[in-house]
Amino acid sequence: MRTSDLLAxxxxxxxxxxxxxxxxxxxxxxxxxxxxxxxxxxxGAEENVKRSIFSIGDLRLVTxxxxxxxxxxxxxxxxxxxxxxxxxxxxxxxxxxxxxxxDAPLGTLLxxxxxxxxxxxxxxxxxxxxxxDLLAGRHLAPNxxxxxxxxxNLARLIAPTVDGAVGRxxxxxxxxxxxxxxxxxxxxxxxxxxxxxxxxVFDERNTSQTSVRIALDDAIVxxxxxxxxxxxxxxxxxxxxxVSLETEDSKYVGDVVSSVQELGYSAFSLKQVIxxxxxxxxxxxxxxxxxxxxxxxxxxxxxxxxMIMAVLERTREIGIMKAVGxxxxxxxxxxxxxxxxxxxxxxxxxxxxxxxxxKVIEEIIRQLNPRTNPSNIFVVDPALALGSxxxxxxxxxxxxxxxxxRAMRMSALSALRYE
Amino acid sequence: MAESAGLIVEADRLERTYESxxxxxxxxxGLSLQVRRxxxxxxxxxxxxxxxxxxxxxxxxxxxxxxxxTVDGVDLSALDENxxxxxxxxxxxIIFQAFxxxxxxxxxxxxAFPLLFAGIAVDERLRRAAAILDRLGMGPRAGHRxxxxxxxxxxxxxxxxxxxxxxxxxxxxxxxxxxxxxxxEALLALMAELHARGxxxxxxxxxxxxxARAQRVVRMxxxxxxx
Numbered sequence: 333m334r335t336s337d338l339l340a341x342x343x344x345x346x347x348x349x350x351x352x353x354x355x356x357x358x359x360x361x362x363x364x365x366x367x368x369x370x371x372x373x374x375x376g377a378e379e380n381v382k383r384s385i386f387s388i389g390d391l392r393l394v395t396x397x398x399x400x401x402x403x404x405x406x407x408x409x410x411x412x413x414x415x416x417x418x419x420x421x422x423x424x425x426x427x428x429x430x431x432x433x434x435d436a437p438l439g440t441l442l443x444x445x446x447x448x449x450x451x452x453x454x455x456x457x458x459x460x461x462x463x464x465d466l467l468a469g470r471h472l473a474p475n476x477x478x479x480x481x482x483x484x485n486l487a488r489l490i491a492p493t494v495d496g497a498v499g500r501x502x503x504x505x506x507x508x509x510x511x512x513x514x515x516x517x518x519x520x521x522x523x524x525x526x527x528x529x530x531x532x533v534f535d536e537r538n539t540s541q542t543s544v545r546i547a548l549d550d551a552i553v554x555x556x557x558x559x560x561x562x563x564x565x566x567x568x569x570x571x572x573x574x575v576s577l578e579t580e581d582s583k584y585v586g587d588v589v590s591s592v593q594e595l596g597y598s599a600f601s602l603k604q605v606i607x608x609x610x611x612x613x614x615x616x617x618x619x620x621x622x623x624x625x626x627x628x629x630x631x632x633x634x635x636x637x638x639m640i641m642a643v644l645e646r647t648r649e650i651g652i653m654k655a656v657g658x659x660x661x662x663x664x665x666x667x668x669x670x671x672x673x674x675x676x677x678x679x680x681x682x683x684x685x686x687x688x689x690x691k692v693i694e695e696i697i698r699q700l701n702p703r704t705n706p707s708n709i710f711v712v713d714p715a716l717a718l719g720s721x722x723x724x725x726x727x728x729x730x731x732x733x734x735x736x737x738r739a740m741r742m743s744a745l746s747a748l749r750y751e
Numbered sequence: 752m753a754e755s756a757g758l759i760v761e762a763d764r765l766e767r768t769y770e771s772x773x774x775x776x777x778x779x780x781g782l783s784l785q786v787r788r789x790x791x792x793x794x795x796x797x798x799x800x801x802x803x804x805x806x807x808x809x810x811x812x813x814x815x816x817x818x819x820x821t822v823d824g825v826d827l828s829a830l831d832e833n834x835x836x837x838x839x840x841x842x843x844x845i846i847f848q849a850f851x852x853x854x855x856x857x858x859x860x861x862x863a864f865p866l867l868f869a870g871i872a873v874d875e876r877l878r879r880a881a882a883i884l885d886r887l888g889m890g891p892r893a894g895h896r897x898x899x900x901x902x903x904x905x906x907x908x909x910x911x912x913x914x915x916x917x918x919x920x921x922x923x924x925x926x927x928x929x930x931x932x933x934x935x936e937a938l939l940a941l942m943a944e945l946h947a948r949g950x951x952x953x954x955x956x957x958x959x960x961x962x963a964r965a966q967r968v969v970r971m972x973x974x975x976x977x978x
Contacts, residue, residue, distance in 0.1 A: 337867050348855065652851045655812060656865040656912065657840020660832045745812045748851060 333662045342669035346677075349642065353674060356638045359631035360678020361685055364724045367624030368686025368717075372710035374617040379711050381609055385602060391582040392428075393460055394589055394601045396421060396575040401598040411597060412571030424591040426584035427577050431459040435573040436551035437558045439506035439523065441482075441544070443490050450486070450544045452506060453573075454551020460576050462534075462545050469498035469532030472545060480504070480528040481545040483536035494533040501529050504544065507558035521558040526550070628723065631678065632731040639671055639735035643742075650739050651747025660740045667736035668729060675728025679721040686720070687712050759920060759951050760786035760809065765818035767804050767974075778804040779815065780974035786920075786953060791946040793962035794955045796971030802955045805971070806924050809953060810845050811835040823919040840865045844913025848925040850905045852897040852912075859884060859893040862911045869916070883911045887941070903934030910941065914950075921945065923954045927961060939964050 346353045400409045413432075422430050434454035440447040455462055457474045467484050480502070482490075487497035508523030528546065549563070556566040577599075579588050585603035592599035643650070650663055690710030697709065767779040778801040786792050796802045807813040808820060811827055812835075820827045823842050830838060839845075844865075852861045862884060863876040884893050887907045897905060906926060913921055923942070927935035943964060946952055954965060962968045970977045 333868055334870055334872070337873065344855075648851075649853055649855075652853055653864070653868070654836065655810070655839065655845060655847075655851065657836055657868045657916075659836035659868065662836075662868055745807055748812075748847070 333658075333665070338662075338665055338669050339673075341666055342673050345642070345646075345666075345670050346673045349638075352638055352641070356631075356634050356674050357678040357681065359634040360628070360675055360724055360728065361682035363624065363628030363631035363727075364679045364682025364720050365685035365689060366627045366682075367621060367723065368683055368712060368720045369689055369710065370620035370624045371617055371716055371720075372686065372690050372712045374613060374620050375711040375713065375716065376707075376709045377616075378609065378613040380707055381613075382606060383707070385606060385609070390460055390578075391601075391603045391606065392579045392585065394577040394579060394585055394592060394599050396577060396592050397598045397600060398571055398573065399598045400596055401593050412569070413575055413597065414568055414571050417595065417597070418572070418575055420595055421575060421577055421592065424577070424588055426580045427588060428580050429458075429576075429578035431456045431576040431578070432548060432572045433459065433461075433574045433576065434548055434551045434555070436546065436554040437507040437521070439504055439508075441486055441489070442503040442505055442525070443486075447505075448486055448489060449542055450504065451540065451542045452480075452504060452544045452546050452551055452554070454548040455545055456548050460578060461539075465534045465539070467533045467535050468494040469530065471532055472547060473531075476531075477547050477550055478526070478528050479531045479547065481532040481534055482530055483539070483541050483543060484533055485536050485541050486544070487530070487533040490530070497530050497533055499530065501527055503527050504546075506554045521560075524554070524557055526554060628727050632727045635671055635674055635728050635731035636735060638674070639667060639732050640738075642670065643667065643735050643739045646739075647742065647747050647750040650742055651744050651750065654742075654744035655748060663742075664736045664740035667739050668732050671728045671732025671736070672725055675725045675731075676721065678728070679724025682724060683717055683720050687717075757788050758785050759788045759790075760784065760820070760822050760953070762805075762809075762820045763818055765805070765808065765815045765820060767801070767808065767813070768816045777974050779808075779818075781818070782971075782975055784969065784976065786951065789946075789949050789951055791942070791952045791966040792954070793965035793968045794953065794971060795957065795959065795962040795968055797957055800971040801974040802957075802971050803924060804974075806922055806953065806955045809920065810843055810922050811838045812845075836868070840869050840916055842918055843920045843922055844910075844916060844918035846906070846909050846913050846921070846923040846926045848928040850897070850909045850929070852905060852908055854897050856896075857893065858889065858895050858897065858900070858908050861897065861908060862915055865912065865916050879915060880911070883915055884908075887911050901934070902930050903937060906930060906934070906938055907941070910938075914945075919951065921950055921952045923952065925956055926954065927956075927958075935961075 396413065398411055398413050400411045418430060418432060421427065436452040436454055439450055439452065441450050453461070455472065457472050462471045462481060472479065472481060482497070484494055487494045490500055490502060491497040504526045505523045506526060507521045552563050552566050555570065556563045559566070577588055577592070579585055582603050585601045589599045589601055589604065653663065690712065694709050762782060762784040765779045765782045766777065768775045768777050782801070782805065794802045794805060804813065808815055809822060815828065825838055825842060827835070827838065859877060859880045863880040866876040866879065881890065881893055884890050887910060889904065889907050889911060892900060892904055897908065900908065927938055930938060939961065942952060942954070946966070956962050
């Protein structure tokens with residue numbers, strides 16, 4: 333039997349039992365629509381979460397923390413990061429850039445009679461934290477001292493506009509007690525004043541409103557003076573607060589994290605967070621798909637029922653076809669093709685329903701929250717679209733398997749005698 | 752095919768036993784039969800004599816419990832289900848008493864069905880079906896449904912379907928059973944004409960008048976041929 337004849341016969345048979353076929357197709361459509369909607373919901377949620385993580389930072393970064401990796405996060409033991417260690421980090425394959433960071437003592441920005449608490453971060457030029465987020469001025473430059481890049485909210489304390497703050501000299505009082513109003517919140521030692529020139533203002537909305545970026549050496553000197561030590565001793569004894577390793581590509585992040593851990597330090601990367609989110613969402617998606625799958629299972633039972641009815645009703649027809657030369661396989665294929673037609677139609681309608689339903693729900697949510705502009709809630713990618721069609725087809729073929737086998741095995745003679 | 756004087760059917764000690772209730776019933780009890788190529792044979796017997804069982808075995812719709820049957824060089828007992836299906840659509844044409852047309856399909860589609868399962872393209876199928884319907888005077892009815900036909904037309908449609916594969920053997924099971932006498936007569940005339948053109952025919956009937964129209968008559972009783 334030719335495929336074209338098979339399909340023509342199958343379509344004709346499905347079209348003949350119009351009401352029954354329509355109801356069965358509707359069942360498949362509802363099941364498929366549910367699978368599409370629920371998986372699209374999971375994909376949409378994952379996309380939103382990932383997008384907000386991407387906005388936090390660069391996936392190529394690995395941050396070395398001054399801890400030994402413990403068996404659990406709770407058992408981490410402090411471990412100094414010295415320049416010797418940093419030199420080893422530089423040798424890790426696929427590490428493009430190494431940026432040390434040293435957190436200076438907490439302090440306040442003395443300006444306009446108001447003390448604003450600040451966290452001075454000593455960083456190296458072109459450090460990942462100091463990139464591309466400027467409102468005014470510029471980033472830190474190599475070999476520069478006594479300069480600072482401040483957040484927008486602090487810049488506005490200094491001058492009416494962020495542009496006006498650039499070039500102003502300000503006093504940072506570091507060390508000693510840091511007070512928020514009258515309450516002492518941190519600090520030790522004797523406070524010292526450092527005068528620095530503001531060279532840039534960064535957008536504080538996505539990061540910290542208290543971070544002040546200063547040169548690495550300035551931060552070390554401030555810490556050393558606070559503790560009464562030489563800067564060299566400070567580097568050796570306290571070590572760096574953290575080191576950012578920039579990899580050539582995010583695909584190397586896992587390897588670099590392992591290398592850092594082998595060197596005895598704990599490492600953190602957004603990439604790994606994303607990977608874990610992927611895993612988590614995989615489970616989430618699986619659960620939702622399972623719920624939709626139950627609907628599809630019910631639809632499959634409907635298909636099986638329809639096909640069994642069809643085989644019974646057409647027993648005589650099967651007998652005649654066999655008598656005039658239909659091979660057993662022809663009969664099986666015919667009924668499987670009918671189930672497949674039901675599945676494909678149902679799948680296509682269900683896919684359309686799922687996509688359309690998602691859009692309607694999104695639109696309703698937008699109407700209910702006119703001020704916010706939520707990003708896509710349902711995301712249907714080509715893989716989901718094709719997958720749902722394939723699933724509907726597969727389910728229908730499985731459901732049609734037993735009825736079609738029954739038709740195939742029917743004896744031509746007894747089928748001819750069937751009334 | 753008329754020239755060949757060889758045998759087209761060789762049935763050797765055929766047995767067919769049905770398990771019904773307690774005692775097995777023998778429909779065929781060691782029947783041997785030979786049919787020559789181009790022969791018009793009538794198998795006559797009362798109901799229950801096993802003549803339909805013989806026909807079904809020759810049609811490849813049923814298998815003998817024991818014995819061997821060869822049709823046009825094909826040993827039917829050696830065929831599996833697929834082989835029997837190929838045999839049915841290649842070697843034999845069957846005319847049933849109940850016509851056995853598919854009510855949903857047009858006359859021409861019914862006639863073309865055996866070619867569909869033989870994998871022949873739709874244009875060719877319909878062309879051949881139209882030709883054979885014309886030959887049987889059914890051309891004007893090609894586009895009708897079976898429900899719109901008279902009994903005689905239904906049976907001629909069934910004959911057209913049986914002949915479309917140009918079978919070596921045409922089998923007919925009480926073909927006039929559902930026809931009035933005029934249509935029955937026309938059918939017998941048609942079969943005689945087919946025979947005259949060289950078609951081998953095996954006809955099964957309980958009616959001596961019909962059997963008499965054949966070239967040779969064999970009688971069956973209790974699953975055997977009687978003299």
